[in-house]
Structures are given as C-alpha cells and as structure tokens.
Amino acid sequence: MKIYFCPTDDGTPIPEGARTDDPSVKKRKTGESDDKSKPPVLQPMVMVVANHLPNPGLRSILPKPNVTAAQVVVSGGQPLLVPAQPLLIQPGTKVSLVPTSVGVATPGVSFITGPLAPPKASAQGAGGKGAPVTAVIDFRPTVSSQPNTGNNSDALRALLSKSGTVTGLKSVPVISGLIPAQSSGTVPDKEVIPLCCCKIGGANFTKLSSGATYCQALDSVDGKALGCCNKVTNTQLVRPGVKIPFMLVCEVHRKRLKLHQCCPGCGHFCTEGKFLQCQREGGNSVHNFHKQCQTVRGGKLYCPHCGEESAQVEVTLTLHEARPKETNDQIRANLRSKIAKARMTLGSLLKKKPEASPVVSITLPSSKTISSDGLPVGPEREHLERLMSLCNAKAERPKKYRVLPKNMYPPAAEGDVDKVFYMLMDGMDPNQRCEEEDEQTPLHGAAYSGIFGMVYLLVQAGAVVHTPDKTLKTPLMCASEYGHLAIMKYLVAAGARLDDRGEDRMTCLHYAAKAGHMDVIQYILDIDALDVNVTDEGGWTPIMWATESQLVDVVQYLVSRGGDPNKKDNEENNGLHWAAFAGSIEITELFLDMGCEIDTPNEHGDRPLHIAARQNHYEVVVLLLARGANVDVRNNKDETPVACCGDSNSQVSMALKVNKQLRSFAAKLSRPERLLHRDVSVGRERNPIACVNDTDDEPYPTDYLYVDHNVETQDLHINNVITSLQSCRCKDDCSSLYCVCARSSVRCWYDKFGRLLEDFNLLDPPHIFECNRACRCWINCNNRVVQNGITCRLQMFRTNGRGWGVRSLMDIPKGTFICEYIGELISDSEADRREDDSYLFDLDNKDGDTYCIDARKYGNVARFINHLCEPNIVPVKVFVEHQDLRFPRICFFSSREIKAYEELGFDYGEKFWIIKWKQFTCACGSPKCKYSTETIKRTLEEYRLRHEEEDITQDT
Structure with a gap:
C-alpha cells in the first residue's frame, strides 16, 4: 500500500489544535481573493488505499509480501480492515497501520495528527509482538499540478516522511510487511510500478460546496483535450491513478473509467485517435493508454493499468456520433415495423457479418508502415496481425525463421507469409530480383501463387506494382494469366497499369483470353481499360487467342462485347482462319454467322479451307463446304485444298473431291464470286482491301x-x-x-x-x-x-x-x-x-x-x-x-x-450533279433520290429558281 501526506508551505507541521486562521499557517494559493472575515476551512484527510496484489508481471520486480491483510486503528474506535474508500480523519486522531498475517507478528506503523516526538520504530522477529511506530502527519488543501484538468476539486493528499521525522517530508512507498526504514533502502520509489485506480472510488465531498456541477473529465481526441458538458449526478470523487487529482465525473465517464478507458499517466480519456492497448491473455478487460504514458522499468514496457509486461498493440479509436432523437411518429413507425411476422428463413445457416477488428500496424527498417487496415476480415488478416503483434511486443522469433534465405522470391511464390514478413523486418528489399526466374520480383511470385495476403504485405512494404521482369511481364499480367481477380483489383487500385505490354506486346486481356478466365476478361472490359480488339505484336486480338485455345464461351463473350472476328493479324489471318486451324466447329459456325468472308486469303494465299484440310479437321471442312467455300481456289504455291491434304484417302480428301465434282455440275447455273486481288493497296494499309x-x-x-x-x-x-x-x-x-x-x-x-x-x-x-x-x-x-x-x-x-x-x-x-x-x-x-x-x-x-x-x-x-x-x-x-x-x-x-x-x-453535292446529269444520273435506288432519271429535272428546276432568288436579293 502507499500513503502520502503534504507539509505546509515552509515544510513545518501544523501544531496540534492550531486554528486555520493562525498567521503561522500559510494559505494555499488558489487564485481566489483573500477574505479575512471568512478564513478557509481545512478538511484534513488520510487516504488509505487497499493494497493491489502484484500480478505476474510485477512479481519479478517487487519483494514478496509477508502479510495478507492490513488494519487501521483509529483512536477511540476498533481496528478496521483497510477499506476501498478513503477515510476522513479529524486532526488529533491517532492512525495505526497494523499489518497482520496468519501466525506471524510483523511490525506496524502508527500516526498521530499532532506535534509529537520523532517517530520510533521497532521490529521483532518471527513470533514476536510488533511495537507501533508513530509519526507526525500534517494536513492542508493542495492544488493539482496536472494540466488540463478543469476545475480542481478540494481533494487532500497525505504524504509520509521517508526518514520518519517531521523534517524533509517526501513521498515513500510503504510495502506490506516492511516498515519505512526497511523499504527506503530496499525498494526505491523509482523501481515500483504504480497501478491504476480506475475501479477505486474516492470520498464524497458534498460538504465542500465546490460548486462543480459539470463533469471535469477531459477526452483525448486526435491529440487534443476536449471537456465534457454533462452534469454530475454522483458526487463521489474518482481518479485513474495516484498521480492524478480527484475529479467529479458524469455517469458516462464513470462507466468508461471502470472499463480502463482512461489513461493513468495523464488522466485523459482515450476517445479518438491512436492509443496503445493492453489485453491480458484469457481476460476480457482491455486497457487503453497513451504511448508516452506507458511505464518503463529496466528497458521493458509495462501497462500503467495492470503493470503487466504484455503485448501492447497500437490501435485507432473512432468516436461514433450519437443518433438523433426520434420523433413520436418515427417511434410509432418503428414499433409497427417490429411486429413479429411469420416468415420462413434459413435461420442459423445465414452467416453474420464479421465485426471489424482493431487495426494493427508496424514500421519496417525501410520506414514503410504495414497496416492491417486494407485487408478484409479473415484468416489472412488475423495471421498478419498476429505476426505484427509479436514483433511489436519484441517476442522471440521462432527457430525456423532465425536463419532466412538470401532471396525473397521462393518464399513469396510458395506463399510463406511468415518467412517473407521476417525477411522484411530484417531490412530486405521487396523489389529484389531473382535471376533464376527471369529476374522477377517477389511480387511476381505472389501474383502467381494467388495469395492475397502475400501481395498485400509486399505492396505495403514498398514493392513496385508495375515492375516488368526480363520478358516485360508485370505482376498484373501474372495475376491475369492465372485468373486471380482479387489480386488484379488490388494491384490496379495500387497503381498498376492494365495497358502495359509484355512479351510480344501482349496485354492482360490477351493473357486472360488465352487462359479462359471469364471473370478477369469481364473486369477489364467493364472498366474500359482496354479495347476488346487490342492487338499484340503479331496483330493477334483476344478473340484469336481464345479461338486457338478453343474456348467457345470466351469467344462468344468477346463477340458480345464488340470483338471483331474479321480483324486480321500481321499475316492477314482473321478469326475464321484460326477457327479452322484449331478445329472448333462451334467457333467456325459462329464466325460464319457473323459474316466472316469464307474465302478471304492470308498473305500465303491460304483460305480457311486450305488450313482445315491441312490440319485434317473433317467437321470444319464439311461445314465450310456447306457454306460455299471454293474447292478450286489456289494459294501462292498453286495448291488447292485437295492438294493440302496429307492423306489422299482420308475423309477430308474424299469430301473435297466429291464437292468439287458436284460444283462442276452446278457451275453452269450461277456465277461464283471471284477474288480478283487480295489487297489493292499492296500492303500500304493496315488492313488488306480485297x-x-x-x-x-x-x-x-x-x-x-x-x-x-x-x-x-x-x-x-x-x-x-x-x-x-x-x-x-x-x-x-x-x-x-x-x-x-x-x-x-x-x-x-x-x-x-x-x-x-x-x-x-x-x-x-x-x-x-x-x-x-x-x-x-x-x-x-x-x-x-x-x-x-x-x-x-x-x-x-x-x-x-x-x-x-x-x-x-x-x-x-x-x-x-x-x-x-x-x-x-x-x-x-x-x-x-x-x-x-x-x-x-x-x-x-x-x-x-x-x-x-x-x-x-x-x-x-x-x-x-x-x-x-x-x-x-x-x-x-x-x-x-x-x-x-x-x-x-x-x-x-x-x-x-x-x-x-x-x-x-x-x-x-448538288454542284456535281448539275454538271454531270447529262452524262449519267444517280442509280442509288433510294426512295429519296433527287438525281435519278425521274427526279433530276425537278431538282434542276428547284436549283434554278433558288439561284434566281439569290441573284435578285443580292441586286437589291
């Protein structure tokens, strides 16, 4: 336990029976005007605080107590157990502290509030009877030295002499089982960890008539102290720690104080901003305090509430505004809406939304800060928060993470978050390249693996999101190639560019179409980041990549989003050529239905029928022949589709020969379309013009x-x-x-x-x-x-x-x-x-x-x-x-x-036809045609009249 008393201004005690208006007694400086007619009334008080049993974090520092209880003997009364409330004791009263134990007599301490002889102390060994030790206690009101505490209550402090005399009065701890002389030389005050008084109430000072009717609590909001405007209904004084003066608080702050939401170091309530938080393992109580107010002993950090050497986590608290009061109509409407209805539901099968957990953060040696704020609630966030909490608490690192590899890429690709985290804590560069993996960074490996927590950790640590590897592939391309949509969205939000080009100038849309990741394709097209017909270095569009992979659903979706199968690559192959090459009858039919030219040649003169015959795709050949493909057309090597067949006895070869024979019979009945030139621009335009x-x-x-x-x-x-x-x-x-x-x-x-x-x-x-x-x-x-x-x-x-x-x-x-x-x-x-x-x-x-x-x-x-x-x-x-x-x-x-x-x-234009109508007239066939043989004369007449009117207007 700890007892304090306060001397007079000059350090001398107040004589027994002295009046408060005696000139020898100096008045407290309160800032109020002196009124000689009404001298101030001094209410002495001795505050005896029940001893806090030290928790496991303190047992290694404090000496073991020899007693389990304490008594207070007041003259004229019976010994009392040490109460949880302060005692008001009048001057001239003798106070004895008699520590007791089971079967063992230990020394005691007595005090008298008057001018007595210097205190004496005696102690006997085990089994003896302890003689009381007396000391002189003086009382006077004090003013709090703490800043921003509002109106100071008239709380009184009692300080005990360290030397046992009335001179040189100072603060000294009185440990259970030790007299002041023993404690002064064994356990100095600076080695004692003070505990909070959040759940210990003070005296009731209704008789002081302090006039304080409003709450004196101060809230810490983003580093600023804000006062409370609530009225006080309970006049019992409280304080969060022994260094903080007593104060009157409202019921809201009184409840928050008991929940350890007030900092014992400064006395401010932790309301909004960044604070440290201590939570004892296995307990529900959470202790909040400021970082600068935590207790430091021997290079170790202790909670100022419980004195526990526990993991102290930095949290960000937010002040929630109170809901506005509802009107009577709103109350009645809410009551009607709460009437029970008979509804069939899924019951317990519906999952509740996870509650938001406190944010944990840590600063790396590179000055980058990793925070769990951006991670969704789940196992990955909990795992990362656990790692950061252990490092914040300076816990010992597991053995398997004491020796780490020299390159971060392998653990990042394998998804070993713990190993990557400790490597970052050792100061390794998150942008380190791996020569064996085409100089890729750890972020490339994390994007391949698809572990969101790993990608989040590396980006928070400073990984560059658009760094290309040796083949110009970025982490975003890796994620799109393997279909990790959540990682793609996060990288784009972090600054990655969807229009970056990789090897062969491929984009994320090409990689996604090639692999068939429909959700990734939809995401890229929905945000309008890339054109659906974007081409790579070879002129390939996403439709061509999906067609080669025979991804029918992807091709259909790309077509629905504006994909053009008629677009040609650098070798003048369109979508129909690639469908014939892949052998997909569904895609071939889709492109034919969209109007793809069935006999369009590529730069080698090959038609889709040449390619299908060469690849021996019988069903595609039959479909092309049924749609009118020319079986006699020749490529640049003067080969017909029949000549392109590898086996002259195959089904494809027989189908082509039979169709050729049938075409020869029908050739006399119709004129087929002839290709006169495959490109009249002879390569000068981007797309050939046949x-x-x-x-x-x-x-x-x-x-x-x-x-x-x-x-x-x-x-x-x-x-x-x-x-x-x-x-x-x-x-x-x-x-x-x-x-x-x-x-x-x-x-x-x-x-x-x-x-x-x-x-x-x-x-x-x-x-x-x-x-x-x-x-x-x-x-x-x-x-x-x-x-x-x-x-x-x-x-x-x-x-x-x-x-x-x-x-x-x-x-x-x-x-x-x-x-x-x-x-x-x-x-x-x-x-x-x-x-x-x-x-x-x-x-x-x-x-x-x-x-x-x-x-x-x-x-x-x-x-x-x-x-x-x-x-x-x-x-x-x-x-x-x-x-x-x-x-x-x-x-x-x-x-x-x-x-x-x-x-x-x-x-x-009209001028053209005014001159040319004698040579030829318009044959557009439109019902609105003005220059046909039937309408040209009327048009000429209107033109003549209009110009005559214009000439007359100009003359006038």
Whole structure:
C-alpha cells in the first residue's frame, strides 16, 4: 500500500489544535481573493488505499509480501480492515497501520495528527509482538499540478516522511510487511510500478460546496483535450491513478473509467485517435493508454493499468456520433415495423457479418508502415496481425525463421507469409530480383501463387506494382494469366497499369483470353481499360487467342462485347482462319454467322479451307463446304485444298473431291464470286482491301497509282515548317481543354475509342486539329485518329450498273473514321484545264485561292466510293502534319451505324450533279433520290429558281 501526506508551505507541521486562521499557517494559493472575515476551512484527510496484489508481471520486480491483510486503528474506535474508500480523519486522531498475517507478528506503523516526538520504530522477529511506530502527519488543501484538468476539486493528499521525522517530508512507498526504514533502502520509489485506480472510488465531498456541477473529465481526441458538458449526478470523487487529482465525473465517464478507458499517466480519456492497448491473455478487460504514458522499468514496457509486461498493440479509436432523437411518429413507425411476422428463413445457416477488428500496424527498417487496415476480415488478416503483434511486443522469433534465405522470391511464390514478413523486418528489399526466374520480383511470385495476403504485405512494404521482369511481364499480367481477380483489383487500385505490354506486346486481356478466365476478361472490359480488339505484336486480338485455345464461351463473350472476328493479324489471318486451324466447329459456325468472308486469303494465299484440310479437321471442312467455300481456289504455291491434304484417302480428301465434282455440275447455273486481288493497296494499309467480282468479267482496275497520302505534281508552297505548328505538352490523354490542339478545334471531338462525340455537328462539321509531330503528348492520346490510318475492314466489289463500289466487312459504329479521300493536290485553275473531272473533290477555301484533290491518277480506296442520296458517311476537314488552312485532309466518318456488307456512300453535292446529269444520273435506288432519271429535272428546276432568288436579293 502507499500513503502520502503534504507539509505546509515552509515544510513545518501544523501544531496540534492550531486554528486555520493562525498567521503561522500559510494559505494555499488558489487564485481566489483573500477574505479575512471568512478564513478557509481545512478538511484534513488520510487516504488509505487497499493494497493491489502484484500480478505476474510485477512479481519479478517487487519483494514478496509477508502479510495478507492490513488494519487501521483509529483512536477511540476498533481496528478496521483497510477499506476501498478513503477515510476522513479529524486532526488529533491517532492512525495505526497494523499489518497482520496468519501466525506471524510483523511490525506496524502508527500516526498521530499532532506535534509529537520523532517517530520510533521497532521490529521483532518471527513470533514476536510488533511495537507501533508513530509519526507526525500534517494536513492542508493542495492544488493539482496536472494540466488540463478543469476545475480542481478540494481533494487532500497525505504524504509520509521517508526518514520518519517531521523534517524533509517526501513521498515513500510503504510495502506490506516492511516498515519505512526497511523499504527506503530496499525498494526505491523509482523501481515500483504504480497501478491504476480506475475501479477505486474516492470520498464524497458534498460538504465542500465546490460548486462543480459539470463533469471535469477531459477526452483525448486526435491529440487534443476536449471537456465534457454533462452534469454530475454522483458526487463521489474518482481518479485513474495516484498521480492524478480527484475529479467529479458524469455517469458516462464513470462507466468508461471502470472499463480502463482512461489513461493513468495523464488522466485523459482515450476517445479518438491512436492509443496503445493492453489485453491480458484469457481476460476480457482491455486497457487503453497513451504511448508516452506507458511505464518503463529496466528497458521493458509495462501497462500503467495492470503493470503487466504484455503485448501492447497500437490501435485507432473512432468516436461514433450519437443518433438523433426520434420523433413520436418515427417511434410509432418503428414499433409497427417490429411486429413479429411469420416468415420462413434459413435461420442459423445465414452467416453474420464479421465485426471489424482493431487495426494493427508496424514500421519496417525501410520506414514503410504495414497496416492491417486494407485487408478484409479473415484468416489472412488475423495471421498478419498476429505476426505484427509479436514483433511489436519484441517476442522471440521462432527457430525456423532465425536463419532466412538470401532471396525473397521462393518464399513469396510458395506463399510463406511468415518467412517473407521476417525477411522484411530484417531490412530486405521487396523489389529484389531473382535471376533464376527471369529476374522477377517477389511480387511476381505472389501474383502467381494467388495469395492475397502475400501481395498485400509486399505492396505495403514498398514493392513496385508495375515492375516488368526480363520478358516485360508485370505482376498484373501474372495475376491475369492465372485468373486471380482479387489480386488484379488490388494491384490496379495500387497503381498498376492494365495497358502495359509484355512479351510480344501482349496485354492482360490477351493473357486472360488465352487462359479462359471469364471473370478477369469481364473486369477489364467493364472498366474500359482496354479495347476488346487490342492487338499484340503479331496483330493477334483476344478473340484469336481464345479461338486457338478453343474456348467457345470466351469467344462468344468477346463477340458480345464488340470483338471483331474479321480483324486480321500481321499475316492477314482473321478469326475464321484460326477457327479452322484449331478445329472448333462451334467457333467456325459462329464466325460464319457473323459474316466472316469464307474465302478471304492470308498473305500465303491460304483460305480457311486450305488450313482445315491441312490440319485434317473433317467437321470444319464439311461445314465450310456447306457454306460455299471454293474447292478450286489456289494459294501462292498453286495448291488447292485437295492438294493440302496429307492423306489422299482420308475423309477430308474424299469430301473435297466429291464437292468439287458436284460444283462442276452446278457451275453452269450461277456465277461464283471471284477474288480478283487480295489487297489493292499492296500492303500500304493496315488492313488488306480485297477486290471481288460476282457480276461480270471486269478485272480489277489498274489505271491509277495507289497512294496513302496526298501528293503534289507541282509546288504549291504548303507550309510544312514544324515551328509553325501549334503543339501541346499534355501529360494526360489530350481530352481536356488544357490541350492546345483540342482548343484549336473548340474541343477534343474524339472519345477514347477514336469515335466522334455524340454532339459533333455532322451537318456542318467543324475543323479538327489533331495532335502533330511537334506535340509532346503520348502517341496514343485521344486526339490522334486520322493519322493512325484505316482501321475498318473494307472491300472493293463490282456493283450492278454503277461500276466499282466499296463496302464494309464489319459492323461500324457511328462516328468511326472510315478512310481519307486521297489524291493529287492541284489548283482550281489546273482543275478547269483537265478533261476528266469525275474524281475532283473541291476543298472549298473561302479565303484566297481554291484547290482541289484529283484522284484520277493517284488515289486510294476512297476514289471508288459511290454517291448515295441517303449517305452513311460524311466528309470532315482534318489537319495533322500541317495547319495550312488551304489544304485540309478530307476524312470520312460514319454518320450512323453501318452493317457488315453494306455499301459505303456520301453525298457528292448538288454542284456535281448539275454538271454531270447529262452524262449519267444517280442509280442509288433510294426512295429519296433527287438525281435519278425521274427526279433530276425537278431538282434542276428547284436549283434554278433558288439561284434566281439569290441573284435578285443580292441586286437589291
């Protein structure tokens, strides 16, 4: 037990029977005005605190007690057991502390509140009778020295002389079984661990009339002390520790005090913020305190509540706001909703949501902090929190983790969280590479293994989420290849990029499609991170990878999300070629139903039928023959599908021979479609443009030179100087108004898929200024579309009565770039001198000289696009390599959705037909046609009247 008393200001005791208004007694400095008419009344008090039995953490420090009980003998009364409440004892009262034990007499201590002789002490051995030891005790009110405690209560402290005399009065512990003289030399005060007084009440000071009607408790909220506004209903004083003055608290803080939620070091209640927490093993009591208030003895940390050397965990507490009071109507509504209903449920089969556990954190030697806050509640979080708690408590490391490997990759790939954790605690780099595994990092191995806790631990420790290995594969690609969706989502949230390219420029979508992880594919496409038709280095799309692996469900899903089986790779193989190679009849039929051209050749001249025959896929061969595949077509080696069969007696060879014989009988009845040229651009475009004819015997045109950019046959002085270009320095995708090029076009008119925005004016299109060679933005920014070339699958075909035409082999969304009208740039005067004006496109320069594009001798596929009175494409002026307004690039964009095998056409304009109607008329067949043989005269008459009215208006 521990007893304190307080001397007067000058260190002398108060004489017995002295009045409080005696000048020899100095008054306490309370900050109040001195009133001589009403001297202060001093209420002396001796506080005897029942001894706390030391717990196991203290037994190694404190001496073993010799007694099990203590008595207080008050003069004029019977000995009392030491109570849990303070005793109020009047001056002149003799107080004796008589420790007792079973069968053993031990020394005692007595005190008298008056001027007596110096205290004497005597002690006898075991079996003897202890003589009382007396001392002088003086009393006076004291003021608390603790900061931020609000109104100081008139609590009194009693201090016991360490030397046993009335001089040099100081604090001294009185240990059970030891007199002060013994304890002063054996157990000094600095070696004693004080315990809390959270459950020990003080005296009732209603007679002091302190005037304190509000709670004096202070709450610690994020490092700040906030007072309580609740009224006090119980005037019993309390305090969390012997160093803290007594205070009046409300019932809420009184309950929290008994739950050890008040810090014994500073007296503030741990309400919100970061605190340390001690929880005794096997117990339900949790002790909260500040980190700076914990007890340190001999280099070890002890809980200031229980003195236990236990694992102290740093926790973050949150203050929950009280719910607003409900109105009467709300109360009645809640009561009605709580009326029991007869419902059938799953009962105990329904799992309750796990309660949120306290957050545990630890700081690594690299100054990185690992916290369990981001891990979902479960075994992985519990395991990591246990490891961090052991390290925070400086517990001894298990033997098998005392000697660790030099490389972190093997344990990370095997999922050994304990070993990786201790390696990080030893200061190892989480970005260490493993030469035997293509210089992969531990995060690569963790992504392969699919252990979320391991990935979380490494990322928290500072692992770089987008580090590539020797083959340029990132941890995100590893997770997508093995279908670990949760790890992918976490890595993306941590900063990993889905558009990174690995070996052969493969993306996460390629890896997921190749392996058939449907959930991963859906996640990538749902967040619009990658285009469904993104290509790798070989031009392979995710559909091609899934087709080669014969993953029917994946192919169907990719098609439903906009996947294009007509898209060709670098060897000009489309999805149908790969379906024939894989031998999947389901995928082959799906692609044929989607309109894949059955006889389209690759760069070797092989059709899907050649490939299926070479791979001996009988069912695919039969399906292709049933859909009309040409059995007589030859590849570049002059081989027919029959010649590609390895065995002339196989089922595939017999099917091809029989079909060839049947085709010869039916050849006289119909004209088959002939492939005249597999690519009229001869490789200049990204996608080959085949030329077919099923109408007549006309060969493909050769009276022009195919070019992929405008050419000049005479110097037109186009300003191509790079310093004349307005350029941007964007770090993003150039879709904001901060982009200089976008502002030149009013705004960026392209979305992230390269299509025109919905609010783009197709009737009167504005000029578009794309990012150019002087810009410092990324080459794949949103404001670069036309310069990427033709991306749609187009085909030249022979029309019925209108010469050559162009059609799409795929569905084209609205706003998609189709192609550019390319030819020879000439002046307007030069155009007037040329005889053939069928391919002239006027650039309509309103200021200065006018120029035209003539595609008669130099041109691209756009020269074969016919006129449609209901056009599905519109021309837009675009500037890329220069910004000379005299020479815009004429680019065609789809004005509506275009179906596969639908002919492309734009409106040639009224001026064209006013001149050409005598040579030929429009044969588009539209019910709204204005330039057909039947309607051209009415159109001419309307044109004449309109211009006459305009002339009259100008004259007036």
